[in-house]
Amino acid sequence: MSSLPVAAVDGGKSGLRIAVLCEHGRSEGTGPGYSFEQDDSAAGRDGASGHLAEAVRVAWSTVGADPCLAGARLDGICLGLTGLPASADTRAALAGRLDKLFPGAAIMIATDGVLAHAGALAGPGVTIAAGTGTAVLALNAQGRSASRDGWGPLVGDRGSAYAVGLAGLQAAGRALDEAGPATALAAALERHLGGRDLAALRRLYSNPVAVTEVAAFARDVAEAARDGDAVAVAIFRDAAGDLAATAAAAARAVGLAGDDAAAALTGGLAGAGDVLVEPLRTALAGYGLALVPAAGDVLDGGLRLANWTSAPAYRQLVELYPKVLR
DSSP states (O other), X not given: OOSSOEEEEEEOSSOEEEEEEETTEEEEEEEOOOOOSSOTTTSOSSHHHHHHHHHHHHHHHTSOOOTTTTTOOOSEEEEEETTOOSOHHHXXXXXXHHHHHSTTOEEEEEEHHHHHHHHHTSSSEEEEEEXXXXXXXXXXXXXXXXXXXXXXXXXXXXXXXXXXXXXXXXXXXHHHTTSSOOOTHHHHHHHHHTOSSHXXXXXXXXXXXXXXXXXXXXXXXXXXXXXXXXXXXXXXXXXXXXXXXXXXXXXXXXXXXXGGOEEEEESGGGGGTHHHXXXXXXXXXXXXXXXXXXXXXXXXXXXXXXXXXXXXXXGGGSEEXXXXXX
């Protein structure tokens, strides 16, 4: 590994984090979020790439005074982005802007899921990212990869916080109608929505971020499950089965077997704890996959990949911009 510092970026709409690693240790900073919903030609004078490059610059300025950064250049910087820009021109424009910020650095761009995999497993295996949505990525030792789900809430996101939250709200509705088993989720629904009347429902259905609000109800389902509510326990058991089936499909696609047949759970739903983890462990074992703890997060993975001469299994998943190297 080079003696020069390396950096990793975890970027999304809500905010951006940066980590820098050098011989003196690790430093972190934060910056604003960004969006690639518009390409460079439609996003104003600076374009989408300019907005993200500025967010990285702001985050870099918050890293703080670190002796290893004084007068030193980066060896490499790896960006893991939510909503990776589909346009090759936009990605190249972003690399060019980053080259001006970090002259001579190897610039790598990938989805945040790739960095999450590198952070959690640092090699062969499958990551199950269960947050508001669901995205699964399997990778074998030869660098062959397969992604599953990521379809969004209408078509997929099986086993996600959205799926758990929606199942919880529906179970609460059945209980309130006396058309299903009693559950603590009925009272939780009223607290979550601020009532059970038409006005409360209108607030939910007209909410532009209704998916996020539904996903947030997964916390109430988890609390009820931890308290032994049978309906909530069953919801998490079903979610674990869905996540395991998706992980198994990805693992089969790349031929994971033996010691490589490992799965790591990442994302916000992992915070539910044993009510999800234990049924997931059992369900994965049924497919020949072993659930292992995630070794690190997105920034850990980015720092590993920012040493661009290593981690060969990930090379096909990361765009490297050698054209801007000095």
